[in-house]
Amino acid sequence: MKLHERLRELRSERGLRLKDVAETAGISVPYLSDLERGRTNPSLETLQTLAGAYVITVHDLLEGVEFYGASTEGALPKGLADLVADATLGPQITPDWVRTLSRIELRGKRPRDKQDWYEIYLHLKRILN
Template sequence: MASLNVGNVGEFLREQRRNAKLSLRQLADAAGVSNPYLSQIERGLRKPSAEILQQLAKALRISAETLYVQAGILDERERDDLLQVPAAILADPTLTEPQKQALLQVYESFRKENRQPGADDGTVDGSGATGERDGPGNPSHRHR
């Protein structure tokens, strides 16, 4: 069943890339992935991580949540709930455009920080973050 999602996200990525009038090479360069890897994703041969999907979404100028839904990482209801905050920020007439962008960046960075350990099995965020969480236990290990 996972291969169905992998194929769906690959087909969706190819469609988005073509709509953006980008070549495979251009998108790969913009997202910081190799051409062969992106080609394998588009053909449904590879399952990209949440981090790679986020890089691809940024390069395509679409929401990462849209790709997460296509990949089966997030269901549509969760995505709709997550999109309410950015929509509210963008709709607020009392905020300037730079203020809106700053709020959106902070919101996204918090979400990314909280999502990464679960999405990537802790490997991306493991250094530093785990040391802070283990705070009281660390000094005893250092004094061996």
């Protein structure tokens, strides 16, 4: 996931508007919009401010973000990570399937929880096998 996608995901997960986050972070709405569209890159100070607005650490804000083609630890979306960690369901999902699933978006959005990811896995497996 790219940084701009992560920023948008954080805001969307919380049901916040651009204006809400911009005001809390003390940045302009157009600047936040540019960040979420990948048109510009934030400074470390801006990342700290945005992390504060979301009440998370910069480390958590950057979790799963790709830098120079490599992903940070925990690059899997939360629901998919939960599915992979599940003692019953996780072992049946190979690393190749995890990579495939981690790239999936439906109408520009990612599945939200473990059950959504599992259903997509089953559908794709049925189609592709």
